[in-house]
Amino acid sequence: MSKHLAAVLGTGQTHHASRRTDVSMGGLCREAIDRAMADAGLDWPDIDAVVLGKAPDLFEGVMMPELPLADALGATGKPLIRVHTAGSVGGSTGNVAASLIEGGVHKRVLAVAFEKQSESNAMWALSITPPFHMPVGAGAGGYFAPHVRSYIRRSGAPDHIGAVVAAKDRRNGSRNPWAHLRQSDLSVESVLSSQMLWDPIRYDETCPSSDGACAVVLGDEDTADGSPGSVAWVHATSMRTEPTTYAGRDQVNPQAGREAAAALWKQAGITDPLSEIDTAEIYVPFSWFEPMWLENLGFAQEGTGWKLTEAGETGIGGRLPVNPSGGVLSSNPIGASGLLRFAEAAMQVMHRAGEHQVPGARTALGHAYGGGSQYFSMWIVGTDKPGGRR
């Protein structure tokens, strides 16, 4: 039995900020949902099922928030699935929602992801040392900084590449009305002079802590064909996982990410990603992960991703605009960050990205990773139906 087609009908997101104390968790989700439903031109009775993603429950201290949130998510009396793959969860949420349509189970599915980081302190939540261990952990930055150092050593990249990414993403964020940080004045020099937090990662090379939510409405082929606006057809989805640590694990270029990407390109019939993808929303919480993931995804040979960045090829107008929305470096409601990448990819091929639209984008990648680079989820969306372009 062949797969059914699925398409993004509408997307919505909140204004992301360090403290959205004007709303509850439910209210935060609904801002994104109401915008996505309006964007899709659908109403509650049209929705068959709801998929919710968020990062670890310790961040808000609510066990299984999908239960108290069911009313806000419009899920009462409908199937509600909670997805949990750490920081990649937003991406996985989009993929699970797509799979419910591709498998022919449902016709219209609402995917929602959120984080309300202001309710606690993610750095604390990610640094709890169990007994018998050495208490050297220092949040996500402390975890990833040594692996960034390994990348720099392995690739021979010049020291300023991380700053190039940070300045570019924050400038892009200044064109995105929803972004948490909108800093059009950041330069490579100013990033390099910002405080070193987890050497070699500087303050301006680090994502903010955000409250925010994202919602995506997906539909089947009939619904998409009848949609009043443009849609983003799902061309491929992929997820892979690997253990956090094992002897010989490649922490710079993880096997799970390489294999997820290879499966994704194959499914979409793409042989030369750099030429065939028009723009990519890649999960870059610390600036150096742009070149690292360019290599992991196969946009560049191992050790050469930084050259694309340095040459300006990942800016809007470059060969592969990466994170035209400003990316995770401009807004990081952790659980929603992956779905934001997926939604922004869809917005690009629906030509609804406003001031950060990549002109003529027809095929886009959405990407997320999580945990200690152990979960990967990604999708490719296109203006045309799969197989309809080439």
Added chain:
Amino acid sequence: MTGISEPLSAPLEVGFDYTRSLGPVLGRFATALRQRRIEGVRGSDGRVHVPVVEYDPITAEALDDFVEVGQQGTVLSWSWTPHPLEGQPLAHAFAWALIRLDGADTPLLHAVDVVSPQEMHTGMRVRVRWSDAPVGSIRDIACFDPVPDDAAAGGTAADHTGEAPPLPESTSEQQEPVAMTTTPVHLHYRHSASPEESQYLRALAEGRLIGQRCPACGKVYIPPRGACPTDGVPTTDEIELPDAGTVTTFCIVNVPFLGQRIKPPYVAAYVLLDGADIPFLHLVLGCAAEEVRMGMRVRAAWKSRDQWGTTLENIDHFEPTGEPDAPYESYARHL
């Protein structure tokens, strides 16, 4: 392998005072509680929800039709709590009850203060006992008290027990609507180490470093895991490792944060012990942070023996040996 002894375990405390922003609906409910009033919200089917719900359970629409309800109600169901837990409304035995307040259609879960389960029954009448100093939280309802039968039948005259003290004079801040509430969550775990990790920890208490070798791939894991994550086979072959090794990679932590136990700046480094196939994170001292390098040779600096326990913290830190750096190729596959 020597005989199995009891795995080690130790307390693990995880706690945070979570700050909740309430939004307009929950905020109005909390604001009313601070005034010792209870407000519900009417749903699309006419039912009055107490506690309030932000969105209609049937139509999913946002709700804003608020209705004040009574402070007495009827117990729909209950359960006896002989040994209350930390953080529960009462410190002595009490009943959890589903209470439908007069004028509401949905029940509220709260505590009823009676001395024994014999005093509880479905259908009994109860009334709110307010806390002395309301702040705008569900805790402003301290608990519920049973309403004596004559009071329930006769109305107000006999209703003199359980009178709340007068509301404290409100400050200007308290006249603002309630927008935030604090939810303390404190969890007390007992964290257990695996049998293999326990053997490694007991060896640490004797100043020895014990790993295990996988019989299939030959890789040496420290701490030992009991099974190889690559081959999925049990690991039983114990290996004693030296306390010297190579820094594969590292970062310098300059950032202070809540719960931090080492004062920044400090070097968090992956140390690959000689003979091991996986590095672990530890602290590097004994030279300036900016002198730490990938490939640097280091040796454990142990705490004095009288401070040893079953923990990797017996090694206070690693420090440079002064040997030439290990060649990149020798640790490149461990990055």
